[in-house]
Amino acid sequence: MVYYVTALLLILIGIYAILTKKNIIKIVIGLSIVDSGVNLLLISIGYIKNGTAPIFSLKGLTPDQMVDPVPQALVLTAIVIGLGVTAVALSLVIRLYDHHKTLNINKIRKLKW
């Protein structure tokens, strides 16, 4: 239960950073925090009490005592794609700074070429 509350608070803190902050790098940090919160929420839904990891490493393990493996496969993909999104977003930030010489989104909206 504490896992649900932590994941929800991480998502809300991340969305607050995206909506309120004026520095572009703070907005990208907020996006990364939302990614972490969503991944924690997905894995904590698939947990079974007193379960064990879904690997048949010893001889006597039966599939009744294992946690759900499908959310883990989804989150494995999601973490890597989150890294890709962060990398492309930061390269766009570097290009914007080269052109406008500022990182404040209010000033970037007012400049016209």
Add this chain to the structure above:
Amino acid sequence: MDWAMIAIYILAVIIIVAAIFSITQKDLLLAVIGTSAISVVLSIFYYLLQAPDVALTEAAIGVALSTIIFVIAIKKTERYEE
């Protein structure tokens, strides 16, 4: 109250404090260190939720690679928020 639940509560409080610290700092390098602290404690949480593959992935990608990309972006732009 057994000790395992108390440890999980303390780790959850550490995550929330690191997240709030990371979005209210004016120095952007400290904000990035807050993000990588969130990734480290999340990796411990994934291990406690019996998901070792995901814990390995989060520790390898979230702590090392995401932080270095942020630090290079900060070096090529400005370090302080105003």
Add this chain to the structure above:
Amino acid sequence: MRKVTAIFVLAVIGFYMISIIATIPFGVKRDNVGQHYLKNTVKETGAVNTVTAIVVSYRGFDTLGEVTVLFLAATGLGAILFDKKSKKRRLQHASLIVRVGAHLLYPLIVLLGAYVFVHGHLTPGGGFQGGAIIATGVLLMFMSYRTFETSHKVLVYIESLAGIVFVLAGFSGLIWGNSFLQNILPAGEAGTLLSAGIIPIIYIAVGFKVGAELTGLLDNLLKTIK
């Protein structure tokens, strides 16, 4: 004004998310497709790690899509930050302790990364984790020495060949089997290294590709610092 609007929007989102998440009980066993995968993995594919079998064999096409997305991200970053004038890195040498330590640790880190992606079907691990560990080891060498260079051509060749091996493994399932990415090699004895059909072949290809890609991405980023 902006903060008040943001807090109001967050309150609405939070209220709806709480009312949905409260209906999901925590830690309760449900009967879904995960139970089918857990019961039939060792018989059908021969892999002991269920998450690896799902990612490579049951949902292999999604992994092909993810490898494509990572390739597009690395290419896009290289294209956006393209600069004809900058060729050399100008960082400083690190201190003596860091240099000697990096020289000792670098082969061990690459060995650990290779171990993790070769044994993906037996222990927790796999292609993405192993590739990220190798990229971290190369980053350590980049940070310590000013003159450590990786040849750009070799990285491009490794990455392209690994991608071609993945697609060819899929086509071989189409030619000798029934569908794309079907397991055509024998399942073998569960728990040994040479088992589980084409799953080790695909994961080795993915490990090489992700390692070469992330190394090229870091090289691209570090070259642009003046």
